[in-house]
Amino acid sequence: MLRIEDLHVYYGGIHALKGINLTVAQSQIVALIGANGAGKSTTLNSICAIVRVESGTIEFLGKNITNVPSHHIVSMGLSQVPEGRKVFPAMTVNENLLMGAYSRRDRAGVREDLERVFALFPRLKERRNQTAGTLSGGEQQMLAIGRGLMSRPKLLLLDEPSMGLAPLLVQEIFRIIKEINGQGTTILLVEQNANMALSIADYGYVLETGKTVIQGPARDLAQNEDVRAAYLGG
Amino acid sequence: MQRHPNQLKGSLYWIAASAVGLLILNYLVATDALDWYYAGVLSTAGIYIILTTSLNLINGITGQLSIGHAGFMAVGAYTAALLSVHYDTPFVVNILAAFATAAVAGLVIGLPTLRLKGDYLAIATLGFGEIIRVVIQNLKVTRGAFGIVGITWVDNLFYTEIVVLLSVVIIWRIVNSATGRALIAIREDETAAETMGINTTLYKVMAFAIGSAFAGVAGALYAHRMTYISPNDFTFLKSVDILVMLVLGGLGSITGAVVSAFSLTLLPEFLRFIDEWRMVIYPLLLVVVMLFRPQGLFGTKEIDFGALGAAFRWLKSRFGGAVGSAPQRTVETASPSSGMQTEVQTSSLQPAGVQPDLSGQPGSAAVAPAEPSSRPFLEVNGLSIYYGGLKAVSDFNMSLPEGALHGLIGPNGAGKTTVFNMLTGLHPPSEGEIRFRRKRIDRLPPYRISSEGVARTFQNIRLFKDLTVLDNVKTAFHMNVGYGFGASLVRPPSYGVKERRVTSEAERLLEILGLQERRMELARNLPYGEQRRLEIARALATRPRLLLLDEPAAGMNPQETASLMELIRWIRDEFALTILLIEHDMSLVMRLCERITVLDYGVTIFEGTPDEVKRNPRVIEAYLGQEAN
Numbered sequence: 041m042l043r044i045e046d047l048h049v050y051y052g053g054i055h056a057l058k059g060i061n062l063t064v065a066q067s068q069i070v071a072l073i074g075a076n077g078a079g080k081s082t083t084l085n086s087i088c089a090i091v092r093v094e095s096g097t098i099e100f101l102g103k104n105i106t107n108v109p110s111h112h113i114v115s116m117g118l119s120q121v122p123e124g125r126k127v128f129p130a131m132t133v134n135e136n137l138l139m140g141a142y143s144r145r146d147r148a149g150v151r152e153d154l155e156r157v158f159a160l161f162p163r164l165k166e167r168r169n170q171t172a173g174t175l176s177g178g179e180q181q182m183l184a185i186g187r188g189l190m191s192r193p194k195l196l197l198l199d200e201p202s203m204g205l206a207p208l209l210v211q212e213i214f215r216i217i218k219e220i221n222g223q224g225t226t227i228l229l230v231e232q233n234a235n236m237a238l239s240i241a242d243y244g245y246v247l248e249t250g251k252t253v254i255q256g257p258a259r260d261l262a263q264n265e266d267v268r269a270a271y272l273g274g
Numbered sequence: 275m276q277r278h279p280n281q282l283k284g285s286l287y288w289i290a291a292s293a294v295g296l297l298i299l300n301y302l303v304a305t306d307a308l309d310w311y312y313a314g315v316l317s318t319a320g321i322y323i324i325l326t327t328s329l330n331l332i333n334g335i336t337g338q339l340s341i342g343h344a345g346f347m348a349v350g351a352y353t354a355a356l357l358s359v360h361y362d363t364p365f366v367v368n369i370l371a372a373f374a375t376a377a378v379a380g381l382v383i384g385l386p387t388l389r390l391k392g393d394y395l396a397i398a399t400l401g402f403g404e405i406i407r408v409v410i411q412n413l414k415v416t417r418g419a420f421g422i423v424g425i426t427w428v429d430n431l432f433y434t435e436i437v438v439l440l441s442v443v444i445i446w447r448i449v450n451s452a453t454g455r456a457l458i459a460i461r462e463d464e465t466a467a468e469t470m471g472i473n474t475t476l477y478k479v480m481a482f483a484i485g486s487a488f489a490g491v492a493g494a495l496y497a498h499r500m501t502y503i504s505p506n507d508f509t510f511l512k513s514v515d516i517l518v519m520l521v522l523g524g525l526g527s528i529t530g531a532v533v534s535a536f537s538l539t540l541l542p543e544f545l546r547f548i549d550e551w552r553m554v555i556y557p558l559l560l561v562v563v564m565l566f567r568p569q570g571l572f573g574t575k576e577i578d579f580g581a582l583g584a585a586f587r588w589l590k591s592r593f594g595g596a597v598g599s600a601p602q603r604t605v606e607t608a609s610p611s612s613g614m615q616t617e618v619q620t621s622s623l624q625p626a627g628v629q630p631d632l633s634g635q636p637g638s639a640a641v642a643p644a645e646p647s648s649r650p651f652l653e654v655n656g657l658s659i660y661y662g663g664l665k666a667v668s669d670f671n672m673s674l675p676e677g678a679l680h681g682l683i684g685p686n687g688a689g690k691t692t693v694f695n696m697l698t699g700l701h702p703p704s705e706g707e708i709r710f711r712r713k714r715i716d717r718l719p720p721y722r723i724s725s726e727g728v729a730r731t732f733q734n735i736r737l738f739k740d741l742t743v744l745d746n747v748k749t750a751f752h753m754n755v756g757y758g759f760g761a762s763l764v765r766p767p768s769y770g771v772k773e774r775r776v777t778s779e780a781e782r783l784l785e786i787l788g789l790q791e792r793r794m795e796l797a798r799n800l801p802y803g804e805q806r807r808l809e810i811a812r813a814l815a816t817r818p819r820l821l822l823l824d825e826p827a828a829g830m831n832p833q834e835t836a837s838l839m840e841l842i843r844w845i846r847d848e849f850a851l852t853i854l855l856i857e858h859d860m861s862l863v864m865r866l867c868e869r870i871t872v873l874d875y876g877v878t879i880f881e882g883t884p885d886e887v888k889r890n891p892r893v894i895e896a897y898l899g900q901e902a903n
Contacts, residue, residue, distance in 0.1 A: 075831060076804060077804060176686040176687025204686070206858050211899050234832060
């Protein structure tokens with residue numbers, strides 16, 4: 041579904057990505073793990089053309105989408121839930137969700153998906169007319185994921201969905217991610233909480249200083265000695 | 275560190291260059307090579323240079339929006355004109371008097387408006403610019419619309435240039451000192467600046483008054499050059515002209531302001547040959563520049579001789595003997611950042627430098643929590659805060675002994691960060707009291723609380739994003755630079771010593787936090803976890819006794835979190851700190867904290883040791899869930 045080959049990205053003078061190779065197959069959950077600054081978020085941002093790709097190719101559903109403007113990519117069925125939530129604080133929950141469906145023209149479908157998001161996150165339904173800025177951190181994360189789903193993506197990119205959430209909520213968010221995947225959405229997940237990420241993922245990649253260094257089925261990675269020592273806390 | 279000799283050399287270069295420039299100018303005028311008309315244009319350029327650089331201090335450096343600069347120019351011009359006409363006072367006296375009256379006008383406008391955050395200043399200055407003109411138009415002493423004639427004629431280009439030079443040098447020195455760092459910090463993030471111990475209101479008013487005062491000086495120069503002034507010389511359009519020059523040069527760049535004011539004054543003269551087309555070409559040029567360089571010609575950068583040298587070398591490598599036809603990329607990797615990559619690679623799986631040198635002597639050996647004092651280090655009683663009718667935190671109590679490592683946990687939205695905001699004065703509590711080292715601090719403004727020794731980091735990271743890593747930390751030394759405003763203007767030898775000390779102490783903190791290799795990068799370019807560490811370095815630079823950490827491990831993987839835990843414990847001992855931290859990562863909280871307070875819906879539901887917290891059914895239900903065991 042998504043294939044990245046030999047991806048290189050520079051930030052100013054810094055060579056941030058030095059050859060990323062990864063594949064996401066239909067209806068999988070794929071996890072990217074690695075240290076701070078390894079290039080996980082940069083990889084997601086280059087898929088969505090938020091940062092410019094210097095060389096390499098990104099293919100989505102067989103089409104080359106390298107450096108294609110972000111809004112085109114969204115309408116092709118790929119959507120990103122950014123790191124740090126980035127909800128529109130002065131808009132209501134409802135309006136935020138509708139912004140996620142901005143590129144769609146099928147009103148009935150949008151209404152259907154709105155109900156689907158509210159079914160996934162009953163908390164959002166309770167607060168549908170509240171402005172997003174007044175939500176707690178966990179609710180904002182739910183809103184960001186819900187907004188990402190509103191474009192009815194075939195592939196959803198999640199950047200650190202568990203960051204800053206209470207343990208109880210972390211468990212809930214991961215349960216919901218699994219549920220979204222069960223409904224047929226493919227997921228590429230960047231997570232610092234590597235234990236959790238690998239526990240729900242099918243396949244995983246370990247990034248180190250801008251390169252993919254280890255890959256394998258998530259269960260194998262979780263058992264791998266090196267990975268355990270470096271990223272899973274022993 | 276090596277920058278300082280260079281900086282000194284840089285300023286010597288500037289002085290030499292300006293002296294040579296002045297000599298040439300005066301020679302040209304004296305020998306009639308430059309006719310009086312062009313000498314006049316040059317002094318006008320000088321006046322605009324003062325106006326633009328002084329507006330830059332307010333709009334570019336401090337980030338406030340003043341759009342009535344011509345009003346302050348008018349105050350200065352009329353001060354000088356009246357003194358000259360009625361009392362025949364000398365030029366120098368008039369200049370100083372113009373400085374003083376415009377400064378007072380700046381204080382009158384600035385004091386009430388700059389206490390508030392937001393764009394009130396823009397509206398106030400817009401109003402002031404118009405009001406002062408109307409007042410002048412209707413007063414008897416200013417002779418209304420007739421204006422004032424017979425002002426002593428001082429059009430020695432030399433005098434003008436001296437005043438211009440002095441003004442620019444003074445503003446340059448203000449900007450390149452601890453004061454300037456405070457002003458830039460206000461521009462970058464006012465809230466964070468306050469928690470660094472910067473009295474933001476004072477600094478904003480000061481920058482505004484000084485900027486306005488120099489507009490007054492420019493007005494006085496103008497009056498003495500024209501010998502005739504009228505209210506129509508100081509319309510709103512004049513303010514806009516100055517603003518255009520500033521924006522074109524680059525908000526925040528002094529050299530940009532100088533170059534832009536100079537060229538925009540001269541440009542219409544050079545365009546004279548196309549007659550009225552001038553009026554089309556000039557605005558068109560402005561539009562084109564703004565389209566292609568929206569940040570202005572210079573952005574916030576300054577040209578110095580180092581940059582000129584680099585540009586020259588670049589040109590040479592490009593066009594000159596291109597023997598080493600090295601691609602551009604290799605030039606870039608020669609920057610300090612290249613070191614970082616190799617460093618990261620060698621440390622391989624070990625996250626970059628989180629591990630401090632634990633073998634070092636536990637400095638100041640203040641590890642032992644001092645002698646048991648009769649009262650706790652931090653004591654919080656019945657703290658509550660209401661937002662509208664909503665009680666965000668109610669009846670919060672806490673008592674920390676010196677040297678404690680205490681955790682504050684609870685669901686999202688429970689009020690944990692609100693507690694931090696009350697402790698640091700950002701949100702004054704509605705009820706209750708906070709005593710820190712026996713002193714009540716709950717009614718103090720944030721910068722005073724910071725100077726009492728309370729520092730914090732922010733959940734949503736509030737770095738000065740467009741400053742370098744090093745400058746972020748240097749800014750936080752604000753309260754401890756050891757020199758005053760006067761010293762930054764006069765620059766006695768001790769000034770350089772103290773500035774170097776600030777730099778080396780800042781670099782030491784960066785070393786401890788594993789950020790030394792990143793010191794010249796912009797804070798915005800650091801990955802999330804490193805931004806969090808930079809916030810800790812910045813907080814430590816205020817020399818706190820109590821450190822509040824708001825989710826320090828967010829965005830870090832388990833291994834990094836484990837290193838961070840070691841680091842927090844280590845800095846507590848090394849810097850003799852008491853630490854209160856908010857965190858959702860239970861592996862960190864449970865292993866690091868000695869005691870933990872649990873909040874839910876603004877109410878403390880439990881306080882105890884980690885083991886007690888883990889077992890408490892209420893905490894499990896509200897917060898931990900099943901994962902706890």
